Amino acid sequence: MKETKKESAKTSKGEQTRAVILETALELFRERGYEETTMRAIAERAGVALGNAYYYFRSKEHLIQAFYSRIHEERQAPSLELLNKEPDLMKRLLGIMYIMVETIEPYHRFAGVLFRTAADPKSPLNPFSEESEPTRRESIALFAQVLEGSDSKVHKDLKQELPYLLWLYHMGITLFWIHDSSAGRARTYKLIDRTVDILVKLIGLASNPLMRPVRKAALRLAADLRTASA
Numbered sequence: 412m413k414e415t416k417k418e419s420a421k422t423s424k425g426e427q428t429r430a431v432i433l434e435t436a437l438e439l440f441r442e443r444g445y446e447e448t449t450m451r452a453i454a455e456r457a458g459v460a461l462g463n464a465y466y467y468f469r470s471k472e473h474l475i476q477a478f479y480s481r482i483h484e485e486r487q488a489p490s491l492e493l494l495n496k497e498p499d500l501m502k503r504l505l506g507i508m509y510i511m512v513e514t515i516e517p518y519h520r521f522a523g524v525l526f527r528t529a530a531d532p533k534s535p536l537n538p539f540s541e542e543s544e545p546t547r548r549e550s551i552a553l554f555a556q557v558l559e560g561s562d563s564k565v566h567k568d569l570k571q572e573l574p575y576l577l578w579l580y581h582m583g584i585t586l587f588w589i590h591d592s593s594a595g596r597a598r599t600y601k602l603i604d605r606t607v608d609i610l611v612k613l614i615g616l617a618s619n620p621l622m623r624p625v626r627k628a629a630l631r632l633a634a635d636l637r638t639a640s641a
Contacts (some may be wrong), residue, residue, distance in 0.1 A: 429467045432457050433481070436474045441521045445471065445528045445536075472535045472542060475525065479546040486514045490553060500561035501611045504577070507557055508603045511581060512588055512596065519596075522589045538582060551578045563611075566618040572630050573614070575637060580610065 435457040439448045450471060454464035468474045493506040515522065528536050535542040554574040558565055565573065584606075588599045617626045 425467075428459060428463070432459065432464055432467055433474060433477055436468075436471070437478065437518070437521060440524055444524055445475075475529075475536050476542060476546070479543065482514055482518075483546050483549050486510055486553075494556055494560050498560065498562040500557070500563040500614070501607065503557045503561055504611065505603065505607045507553065508581065508584060508607060509600070512584070512599060512603070515585070515588070516596065519588075522585075526586075526589055547578070550581070551575055554578055554581075563615065564618055565614060566626065568630060569614070569617055569626060572633050572637075576633055577610075580606070 432453060436448070436453045439453055439456060442448075443452075448471065450464055450468075451461055453474075454461045457464065468477065489510050490507055493510070494503060497503050497506065525536070528534050529538065531537060532539075534540065537543065538547060551574045554577040555570075557577070558570055558573060584599065584603060587602055588596060591599045593599075616622060617629070
């Protein structure tokens, strides 16, 4: 059934309202911090009724989850463009990591504020939390694409666990980026350059048949840690 012009206009207005509320929330989080910002303050700054704010976002946590989702969506187009044309694993992983940093760069100041809350293991904003699972799963799937489309031979058992391990690596880079005060985040890019080179070499080495016992032991450890965190 086709959407009428009236329904389309209503949907568009709803999307605009939702975007305004999210942008306002991020602005206030930067100014006051996450804990000190209330839904009422967000609604007042955004110029909407409190009930309307709750209609689009049931809580502050849902606002942050929407932020996580938007960041992932902004990465998708440039990431897929890169992966569709570049077969070299080194360049694929390096490019994806660059895109990830470039996408979050406008939020560098806010990231430090958010980290204070997200670092709490019990916080729903923690990247490892159940609430963050949809975005986490999508990010891990992107790293799976990095491996799948490359011209490098990666052993099948390593390929199963590696996307999650690469996501963990990306989280480590993000933490470094949060604390990086160098101009243009130069130290973060240098860290990416050097660690991606090491990672790709380790992936190639781990896929060697002679490394099977070491690879199996490492993968068992990774699976155990993943289960424990879940």
